[in-house]
Amino acid sequence: MIEIDRVSQTFQTSGRQSHLALSQISLTIEDGAFVAILGPSGCGKSTLLYIVGGFVSPTEGVARMKGKPIAGPGPDRGPVFQEFALFPWKTVLGNVMYGPRQQGVKSAEAEAQSRQLIEMVGLKGFEDFYPKELSGGMKQRVALARTLAYHPAVLLMDEPFGALDAHTRTRLQNDLLNIWERDRKTVLFVTHSVDEAVFLSDKVVVMTRAPGRIKEIVDINLPRPRRRADLLLDPRYQKYVVEIERMIDDTSEDGLRP
């Protein structure tokens, strides 16, 4: 379980001004839940994810994982970034093996597991390719496999499909759900796409424009396993999307008010 307890984040901008990115966020994420954090750009939703990852420490408040305050990054929380952040000097296999090797898994065993994961994300045959030789969608598949390889309890996904074209994004969303159905890890998924948030999640946390506050938390009661083609026709799905889109419209206007 992850608890975010009255977390605020202030950044120093140039000219000694401070920018309040997050204001008094409290949120609890149950084990095994797929939670989307949704909001307009600049609302601090990625910052919230980085705080849970331990990459950024909050100015105020505390984030806890299994009751313990988060003090830094750790292999129990695996990030997947929009920018992929693969190691370009390593092959696909080398990237995926990196985490397990770091954890002290024997080379042969790490390789066998990694090959399996690479196959699972649909990249069999590309083990010896370098990241440079891959398309964006393939890179993100490698990044996902690389993170899954060290068995984090929580996946922290930072707009992972944001840089991909619509078709590729849809395919990766489907594949991510299929993978998630197998072991139901806790997933914290940052996105600005309402559609994506509703399709994937159990819970959508809607945030306001900066300073980021939680506007509302919407439980998505749609059956699983979900299939995109079925959902698009489902009135419940459509209702969620419209409802959340309206909330976002409101927050946008809030932001525009002088």
Next chain:
Amino acid sequence: MTMVRTLISRLAPLLACLGLLGIWQVAALVLNTDSFPTALEALRAVPSILGDKESLINIGASLRRMAIAFSVALVVSIPLGLMMGRSRLVASFFNPLLMITYPVPKAALMPIIMLWLGVGDIAKMLVIFLGVSLPVIYHSLQGAKAVEEKMLWSGAAMGLSAPQRMIRIVLPAALPEILTGCRTGLVLALITMVTSEMIARQSGAGNILFNSLDMGQYDTVYAMIIIIGAMGIGIDAAFEKLRARLVRWSEPGFDLPLSFA
């Protein structure tokens, strides 16, 4: 037709060299002064230098000094540059020092260094060291600075400590940039090597060059310039081959994204 074209492009460097030698030959014949030997005379002097044991010892001593100074410079400059690129504290400490030394011609320091350390190997290697260090530090710094934050975060999540991230992420990620600096440094090492021997004449390739100049052996002077130039080309080509091997993963041309989701 295409075969002829590839043949010409392959032979182009050779043709350029031959052309240059031709112009030299004609110019020397036309001017006809003692201090400007013809290309043929200069080339004829090359084997006699390379066949002379004394000269070979001198050139060997030069190369040895250059190799040692270059290696020491890399061992010092790469870690320093990487740390400057990742830590504002380290950068603000060393930056003023570098800004002062950067524009000073390293050979201009030679008289002071000779006063302190004499005219031996140490003084010359120190000058080469200084010449090599700056471009290597600068490029290492730039390379380390450009490393994506998220790449380091990914490493941290896997359990890499800060020193491990420095060695296992920042170093390889910055390697293409570091090697660019090393290549510049290598050429500068050759230049400072010759200059140092020109000022502190005692042994070395530069020593042969300037001694023969004093003695009016102009064909030897030109031959020595040819030899030093050839050494430069050879060393640079060898390094470039090594560089291309080490950073094959980052080379453009290797960049052929496949269309597959």
